Amino acid sequence: MVDMRRTGVERVRNARAAESRKAGVRTTRTALTGAVAALAVTLGACGGDAGAAKEAGSGKHGGDAAPEADPTRIPGVSDALHKRLPGKTRQVVAVYGKGKDSPSATVRLFTRKGEKWTAERSWRGHNGRRGWTRNHREGDKRSPVGVFTLTDAGGVRPAPDAKLPYTASAAFTPPSYWPKKTRHDFDHVIAVDYNRNKGTSPLDPVRPEGKEKGGSIWLHLDHGSGTSGCVSISRAGMVYLLRTLDPDEHPAVVMGDRAALAR
DSSP: OHHHHHHHHHHHHHHHHHHHHHHHHHHHHHOOOOOHHHHHHHHHTTOTTOOOOSSSSSOOOOOOOOOEEEEETTOOOOHHHHHHHHTTTTEEEEEEEEEETTEEEEEEEEEEETEEEEEEEEEEEBBBBBBSSSSSOOTTTEOOOOOEEEEEEESOOOOOOSSSSSEOOOGGGGTSSOOGGTTTTTTEEEESSSSSOTSSSTTOOOTOGGGGGOOOOOEOOOOBBBBBBBBEHHHHHHHHHHOOOOGOOOEEEEEEHHHHHHH
């Protein structure tokens, strides 16, 4: 006599095994190995936002005005952060986050002539979808607060007359499984010198302070909502920055939520 209960169990097991083999094939076809895996980690530090809430402000020219201040200072930036700017810096991208836990920001470009800082352009943008932190960790979805130099750029598309060293490569292309709206995020990027080696491609996966501190924090194209830790602005804004930021002016970025910048 056939044990019907045993036969039923075997059928279930066989079905599960077949499904597992199919899944294994799919996984093998899409697996990233070696350098490709390292690239995925690099892009992942800044990219896809599946499930993230959409925010107002998709990177259009304008944004909330930064606080008025002494023209010899960058508005809304504390003495402590001013002192961290390299002495030769004459171009600063200031990122004013709306709030500690907000993904919305205003990005402004300032230039210095003599002792006077002048606001040149302003754009709406986004930062990490969970806001800001002074202790950035890999995967926390927050942007690091602080002052960082800007030395290297790159992207999927060729350099639009960029002055910073620029690496054009299809390797910047976001993974196919990311949301469609992120397809052009990395057409142009500027690496924020947070936990990276200056003078290398933004794709360089080396993390001098350790992987747990995260990395691949970039300025890149906006897709209408928060990022995994980067700062994003409109395409026009990115092109303008690439054509304007000059290594001879020692550009830097001052970034954080408004309260953190003022402390």
